[in-house]
Amino acid sequence: MRKLDPARHDQKRQEILSAARRCFERSGLKGASIAHICKEAGISPGHLYHYFKSKDAIVATLSEAWLDNISRRFEQLPIEEGGVVASLVEEISQLVPSGPNARSQLVFEMLAESTRNAGMAKLVQAHSRRLRSILANVLRQGQQRGAIDPALDPETTATIMIAMIDGLKALPLRDPEADRRAVADMLQQTLAAMLKRDRAEKTGEISGRRR
Structure with a gap:
């Protein structure tokens, strides 16, 4: 043999x-x-x-390889307090295609296929759970370092971040003429404002003044 x-x-x-x-x-x-x-x-x-x-097995392997790469990149984020949010936001922006790219369309094909293919549905759900877990872990680390708003729930925040990313990926399908770079820049600003610890402190100050 x-x-x-x-x-x-x-x-x-x-x-x-x-x-x-x-x-x-x-x-x-x-x-x-x-x-x-x-x-x-x-x-x-x-x-x-x-x-x-099967072809689904190929798609699953490609998905896992992509997530492994994302996980490694997030593990290499700088540990200093001031760089956590900026580095996280920059890494998130890398998940969004900057130009015409069939890979973003592939995401939506997988979602559509998952409505009629139980195996694909499990793959999409497992992919989403792992990506959410990766992001939530980074958020927890940022909270421990005092760089990210401690009031944020990591799992819920990670889910919102994924929804924002998917929304930007859908933009060229919804509006081919839209300036994706400008929208991506605004996404970065929105994420940074949402995550920063000083947002919570300022919110607390405003609430305190209103009492």
Whole structure:
């Protein structure tokens, strides 16, 4: 029996994932079939199924890889008090595409597919839970360092942040002529104002004056 070479196996998986990513960006989730992915990767369907059992499995692996990268980036945020909010806001802005990009449309294709595909629904929900957990953990660390408003609930705030990001991703579909850079800049300002500790202090001062 032929012995499996882990390095070569992983290399082939990465080649298939790269081919699938190109197909998804070019044709969308629904338009990119297994046959298209195999042609792009230069392999047969039988060969592909040796590495991934379905197209959903490929999408799940790409999703996990993206989240792993996001997690690593957030783990590297500076620990000094003054840089937490600025660094977090900058990292959040990196999740928003700055120009025409099929990857943002892919998100909405996954959401649409999840309404009729139970497996995709589980994938989307798991992706959302992990992204929320990543953001909430960073928010907690910022609160511990005294840089982020301690009154904010990390889980709820992370959910709002994801909703804001998804809203900006939907902008080119809603309004192709909108200035996404200007909207993204305003998103950064809004996030910074929402997270900063001095917001809570100022709110407390205003409330105190009203008593």
